Structure formats: structure tokens, C-alpha cells
Amino acid sequence: MITIFDWLGDIIGGIGDAIGGTFDYLGGQISNMIWDAMLQWFYNAIYDAVANFILLIQISVGALYMFSVPRGYTDGFNQWLKQIIALCLTAFMQTTLLFLGLLTFNDSMLLGLGIMLAANEVPRIAQQFGLDSSVRVNMMSVVHATSTAVNLTKKLVS
Numbered sequence: 001m002i003t004i005f006d007w008l009g010d011i012i013g014g015i016g017d018a019i020g021g022t023f024d025y026l027g028g029q030i031s032n033m034i035w036d037a038m039l040q041w042f043y044n045a046i047y048d049a050v051a052n053f054i055l056l057i058q059i060s061v062g063a064l065y066m067f068s069v070p071r072g073y074t075d076g077f078n079q080w081l082k083q084i085i086a087l088c089l090t091a092f093m094q095t096t097l098l099f100l101g102l103l104t105f106n107d108s109m110l111l112g113l114g115i116m117l118a119a120n121e122v123p124r125i126a127q128q129f130g131l132d133s134s135v136r137v138n139m140m141s142v143v144h145a146t147s148t149a150v151n152l153t154k155k156l157v158s
Helices: 003-068 075-105 109-128 139-157
Strands: none
Touching: 003 075, 075 109, 109 139
């Protein structure tokens, strides 16, 4: 009599194992999502705090220059405006070129690497048009950027 219902016990045990494995998998996925969300929140909080501090400094400096505008000293204010425009332009263009380089990297590694290296030249190009982003051309920075990009490419390929 017991051997007749052994197959039923095996089926119920198999269903229980499958359900238990599913809950283990879902629990692991949920904990990974929670950790990812917490780390992303910490990163965003720190990044926003630093960005807001830099913005506060820029606004404060602009307010100091604006005190001299009514007296006719507009050179400092104009240079400050050019620097703000240069910072916004270089941040936008560098981020855009880096993303385009990463998107192109899958199809053509050499072209993607070239686009990412071109992002390093944006501040120097802005300086040619009178926009000072306080970046001085240094051959060591060019060599460092190139070696970093090459090492990153090697690690991504292998």
C-alpha cells in the first residue's frame, strides 16, 4: 500500500523543490536590486552634494564680480561669464563624445577609441575661441589619457 503512493510523494517533493528554488532565486534577485538601489542612491547623493557645492562657489564668485559692474569694471564679470559658458560647453561636449565613443566601441573599436580620445581635446578647442575653462595643455595629460584609454580597451577586450 505504501509503494503505491510513493510516486505521489515524489511529485509533491519535486514541486516543493521547484518552488523553493524559485523563491531562493527571487530572494537573491531582490537583495541584489536593493543593494544596487542603495549604492546608486549614495552615489547620487555624494555627486549632487559636490555638484551643488561647485555651483554655489560659481554663483558666489559671480556675485562678487557683479559688485564691480556698476562702477564700470566689466572685465572680471565678462571673464567669469566666459568661464561659465566654457565649463558648460566642455562638460556637455565631453560627456556627449564619451557616450558616442562607448556606443561606437561595439562596432568599431578604433573609431570608438578615437572619439573617446577626442573628448579630451574639447577644452583646448574651446580655448582657441576665447573660452577659458582653466585647462592648460600639458603633454603628460595627453600621454596619460591615451595610456588610460588603451589600458581600458585592453581590459574590455580580454
